[in-house]
Amino acid sequence: MKASEWEVDSNGYWEALYSDDGREFRADFTKDGKWVETERSITFDDLPDAVKEGFRRDFGQEEIAEIEWVDNAVKGIFYDIELKKPGPNKDVEYNENGNRIEPFLAVVSEMTEPLGSGATRAMRTEEMSAVQLLFEFGFNLLTILIFAWAIYYRRHHDHKMLFLLLGFNLFLFPIFLLSTSLTIGFGFTVFALLALVRMRSDTFSKTEVAYLLGAVALTFINAILPARVEIASSIVVILAAYFADHPKIWRDGYRTTHIRYRIKDTTKMLDHNYLSRQLAEDFKIEVNNIEIERVAKNEVRMTVMYRADPAENPGEDSLRLPE
Template structure:
């Protein structure tokens, strides 16, 4: 019984740190944060019940595996969100089984949270990006494709995977991994920014006339 309460506390702390402290602060999706918590605690409860009953734990794991596949296919998720999805599932399974010794579940949960904190840290590969680019020219040669992408993205092209090459419509669809040239991008922003001399000065407001000047103007008009 002691293992159960330790595992429950470890599951709650690990998921609060993972979802509220790491995932939401970096990806800002409230709906998936709720899905991760619901998935984790649901698997934790069912695994705990199956572990203490006559039914095999394999039945429950297979059922939740099918539900996970359906959930992943019903919505468009990024690979980072899929990673959080399976980590939440794994933490629920580990703590639901609450194996001996009692410190094993908290230690494994902490290790998984630390792995996600480091692997999904913004400083890790922050200049390396991936995009699917559609070009209005059919590039049959790889060096021409790399040169066009490097100029278009203002980056160093690391790898390209041509998804579609249409010579009839003169079209190229390519999956490109690249490293952004941050220094060049900053210089371009500074060059494109308007200078102080080019900003038009605001029109000056008309100066109010004093009473003597207004009377003189009225007499001259008469």
């Protein structure tokens, strides 16, 4: 077996063209003679049954430009199938068991591609099957429920803020997921919407702003990033919220909650000092600040910034006030 021709390919490797048992092969080597991979062109009928089934499962009857059998020094034997696409064609790889191989460089490329180009987004949504779309929507719903309800609401008990977190995520997620392009102007629109909500609502605390940005971040992550990066990034956001706002970690920090407080002396419903003293006595807490939101009959709705009084509750790290 002897190479009939040598040439330098587009990757800078020396490529040897040779024949073996009537079949044409191409072998790539580095400049110092290290073997990289060997490949040969084949037809769809030459593919193993498992690879055929895997391809039909993922891409149906999409048009194929070229198929190559590849023996790689790192990945071993796999099959490279080039799909015809508008513009550049797309290469997909399968191992001998019919499982699709996700190249690391492809993941990095998809992550770093400018949002405004839209190429990655269009390609991703076009390739999604019904099952994949259900997974994307289901995973996004799971992560935002953990983030907004299991973490935020169970700690702060503000149902309006819960609705805002869920609303931002669930309303914007389908737009991001199915859009073929995301421009800079679209990003400015999202942040303008955030600013409008803040202007037309009660003043947000720093904690609420952080949670709102987290919900928006989950929307972008779940809609735009590749699946494996999406899962890892979502877990990072959720863990950051869980630990950064955990009362056991910030034992001496103040917490904010919204409550409805019944008062006997209705003449002092707007007296901040009186309300602070009453809350401190009733719940054994140290009150830092209160903001009265609404007064009705003998009930005051207010936002309370507080922490457990170490002298009264030495073993408690948080306190749940009644809503």
